Amino acid sequence: MLKNAIMGFVGAAAFLSAAPVAAQNITADLDQIADVLQDEGYKAKIDEGDGQRWIESAMSGYTYIILPFGCDDAGNNCKSIQFYVAFVPTNKPTLEEMNTYAAENRFGRVYLDDEGDPIIEMDLDLEAGGMSRELFLDNLAYWDTIMVAFGDFAFSKDPE
Template identity: 35%
Template structure:
């Protein structure tokens, strides 16, 4: 929770500064810039493509495999994306219930939670970047999603050994 408060303070402090100082901006329309921001913050990340040809970044947050999908991309060129979606899933031994997924979703206002066909929970977090957001704001979102993964992992595997 302390990290989330610190990240929130960073967001509030950084947003006005970015506009005034020409601070580095990141945007989904520049996947290399998103990759560079992650790597600059110490994350190992790989830029690849999803099943439709849109950019996708593979990384680890809170020690967990995470995908960053790019949305709003041109259907033909796969350029000009305007949003990102962080996504992480948890492979449980036993399926989770819809009630458990909803309880987790209520804890984070920016995240959504769903169950795959096997009842494994996934959390997702959308970030609209438009023409660009300050890099510290983006990284605060990454940190917040990382915190959400910690909570989701604890709840998803309560009483169960992680696979």
């Protein structure tokens, strides 16, 4: 009886070790995120300055950055990331137009910076184990959609 139990345990252990390894969740690790973006065919360059790191990437004709947040003092173990892009149209939207846009669009946080340039940001909480690659890519697709829509809005008053 004991021999059968041991053999069953050994067989189960062999089965578990032969099982495929679960996919690694995406966390707020910039190196990991840059690898995922590159695997998907996007540009992803890690830049550094003033003790900060970020990713510069691009899609749909726009360059944007990914910033880490909630990191420890060494800049590691970050908890979230933020997609960020600033547009510089010739004819900038007014605060009233920005407020209307924000009220009518669910995803993305929009505002005017100190120079009146329209900004859009989107945060992802990657704390507590992160998210699956599929969900991360789904959020990346959302970012692309809202970034393009906001870019169309931001440049809507510029001559073509």
